[in-house]
Amino acid sequence: MSQLESNVASGFEVNLDLPAASKFERERRAFRRLLPKLLPTYRGQYVAVHNESVVDNGSNRLEVAMRVLHKVGNVDIYVGLVTDQVEPLERSGLRRELAAWRATP
Amino acid sequence: MESNPVIRYNYNAQINPPAPFVLVTLKNVLTGAEAANLPAQLDCAADRTLLSRVVEALGLPTIGSIQIGGVGGTIAEMLVYAVRLSLHDLPERDVEVVAHLDESWILLGRDVLNFHRIVLDGPRLALELQ
Numbered sequence: 046m047s048q049l050e051s052n053v054a055s056g057f058e059v060n061l062d063l064p065a066a067s068k069f070e071r072e073r074r075a076f077r078r079l080l081p082k083l084l085p086t087y088r089g090q091y092v093a094v095h096n097e098s099v100v101d102n103g104s105n106r107l108e109v110a111m112r113v114l115h116k117v118g119n120v121d122i123y124v125g126l127v128t129d130q131v132e133p134l135e136r137s138g139l140r141r142e143l144a145a146w147r148a149t150p
Numbered sequence: 151m152e153s154n155p156v157i158r159y160n161y162n163a164q165i166n167p168p169a170p171f172v173l174v175t176l177k178n179v180l181t182g183a184e185a186a187n188l189p190a191q192l193d194c195a196a197d198r199t200l201l202s203r204v205v206e207a208l209g210l211p212t213i214g215s216i217q218i219g220g221v222g223g224t225i226a227e228m229l230v231y232a233v234r235l236s237l238h239d240l241p242e243r244d245v246e247v248v249a250h251l252d253e254s255w256i257l258l259g260r261d262v263l264n265f266h267r268i269v270l271d272g273p274r275l276a277l278e279l280q
Contacts, residue, residue, distance in 0.1 A: 069212045069229070107246045110213040110232050111179075119180040121212040134219035135197040 071097060072123035080127065087127040094123045154280045157238050161275040162189075170270055170277045174256060176201070177234040178208045179244065189255045190237075192268065192277070196259030201249040204256070205231050210249075218248060235262060238279060 066074070075097035083092060083099070093101040093113040100117075103109040110124045126132060161168035170192040177184045185204050193200075198218075201210075210231040218228050228248040236242035237258070245262060269278040 073215065106214060106230075107232060107244060110211075110246075111244060114180055114211055114213075114232065119178065119209060119211050123212075124214045132217065134217050134225065136195065136219055 067121070069121035069123060072121065073125075076123050076125045080125075080129075083127045084129060089126075089128065091124050091126055094125070095120075154240075157240075157279040159277050159279065161277070162191075163275070168275050171255075172237050172258070172277075172279060174238075174258070175236050175242070176204060176208060177242070178210055179232075179234045180211070181209055183208045190258045191255060192263060192270075193257040194260055194263055196257055197261065199235070199245060199247045199259040199262050200253060200257040201231065201233070201247050202253040202256060203249075203251045205233075205247075205249040206251070208233070213246070216248065237262070237266060240266070240279075 072094045076092070076094045079094070079099065087099075087102055090102050090104060091106045091109045092099045093109050095113060095117055100122075101109050101113050103112075106124045106126070110122065113122055113124075114120075157172075159170065159172050162171045171189050172192065173187045174190040175184065175186045176188060185208055188204065198216075210233055212229050213232050214230040215227050216230055218226050220226065228250070230246050230248055232244060233247055234242050234244050235247075243262075243265065267278075267280040271277065
């Protein structure tokens, strides 16, 4: 068997030099990972994820977030709604005629 | 509310058509960092207030993400921040906001506007705020 054939058989590895995930991204991924287990207990509630663990819960995202932030300090956390439904969209309201809004002399 | 003084602003004529703007103060409640007298456009079509690059200057913590729908049904996922905000010198409150670093100024959505009595006088290009 040639060298190429032996490599194909074992499979080439391609490694990407990806940047490390931010704390916020790690917490968001942890939330999504934990979500199936959270549904039975926390469905419809917001849970806060810090250091990849659930640290608080409640009915209002901002209240939960502020409670956690006052305990852990000024760091990124993830407060997500425990649901298996699609969350409703919010509107940005951005309707700007770009050619018109630029400052005129 | 009727006993509170009425604050009047002229519309900003630097953009076209002239638009209602007020000055707001933002605070990071955890660090005490503050940014005062920032221009903010009243945007009653917006469900949620949108900040600019000031989120970085204040070191605001990210607390989540939501999906925002724009013109024609475009959808973007945006990060949510916690901030303490006050219009002019009116009482401050903690709000959840989204941000885009490329936005030139703050857009005040109904999440903030609905706490105030605001009269938009288009012909006079002025607004009243209480």
